[in-house]
Amino acid sequence: GDSVTQMEGPVTLSEEAFLTINCTYTATGYPSLFWYVQYPGEGLQLLLKATKADDKGSNKGFEATYRKETTSFHLEKGSVQVSDSAVYFCALGPRAGGGNKLTFGTGTQLKVEL
Amino acid sequence: DAGVIQSPRHEVTEMGQEVTLRCKPISGHDYLFWYRQTMMRGLELLIYFNNNVPIDDSGMPEDRFSAKMPNASFSTLKIQPSEPRDSAVYFCASSPETGELFFGEGSRLTVL
Numbered sequence: 001g002d003s004v005t006q007m008e009g010p011v012t013l014s015e016e017a018f019l020t021i022n023c024t025y026t027a028t029g030y031p032s033l034f035w036y037v038q039y040p041g042e043g044l045q046l047l048l049k050a051t052k053a054d055d056k057g058s059n060k061g062f063e064a065t066y067r068k069e070t071t072s073f074h075l076e077k078g079s080v081q082v083s084d085s086a087v088y089f090c091a092l093g094p095r096a097g098g099g100n101k102l103t104f105g106t107g108t109q110l111k112v113e114l
Numbered sequence: 115d116a117g118v119i120q121s122p123r124h125e126v127t128e129m130g131q132e133v134t135l136r137c138k139p140i141s142g143h144d145y146l147f148w149y150r151q152t153m154m155r156g157l158e159l160l161i162y163f164n165n166n167v168p169i170d171d172s173g174m175p176e177d178r179f180s181a182k183m184p185n186a187s188f189s190t191l192k193i194q195p196s197e198p199r200d201s202a203v204y205f206c207a208s209s210p211e212t213g214e215l216f217f218g219e220g221s222r223l224t225v226l
Binding site: 032034036041042043044045046049089093094100101102104106107 | 118145147156157159162164169170205207209211213214215216217218219220
């Protein structure tokens with residue numbers, strides 16, 4: 001079945017450092033890919049998405065490119081801030097009309113220090 | 115739109131009591147999901163609905179759990195009787211056809 005594998009956390013970085021959180025997936029067909037972020041005490045929020053191969057999703061300085069050849073959707077940010085401290089979830093789901101049931105990774109906690 | 119609204123935000127109860135969690139999805143969304151989040155097991159999908167009809171309840175842990183969606187603007191997740199191992203944060207999420215999930219802020223349940 002479908003699955004998502006994320007790098008284990010926590011990831012601890014200094015402010016302004018470069019961030020990469022790895023995500024790889026296994027799926028049949030051509031899924032959509034998502035990154036969600038969860039701040040302490042809150043629900044998950046959509047950060048960015050990509051719906052087909054070579055698409056790049058971006059939001060708030062974060063980027064991820066849908067790589068079909070490597071089945072990956074790594075999250076990157078050039079310069080992290082303390083306010084980016086949160087848990088990040090990679091997820092895959094069917095294309096529109098496919099049921100909308102997302103498969104989530106286990107989450108990667110990011111801690112950004114001054 | 116106000117987003118997905120869940121109540122209560124916090125619930126503390128004693129083992130054996132009935133717990134009812136409530137959710138109001140975003141208007142116009144066709145899908146509604148119930149998730150449970152714990153440190154040990156992460157984020158688990160319990161059940162989801164499409165147009166008020168339950169589609170997949172394979173994640174519901176046991177018969178003590180039940181979920182209903184009597185109309186497009188309301189859903190409940192009920193645990194009866196509750197047990198300490200049910201302590202978790204329960205999230206409701208809704209989704210349009212385009213696939214993005216919109217989550218509520220969660221209901222934190224503590225069963226003593």
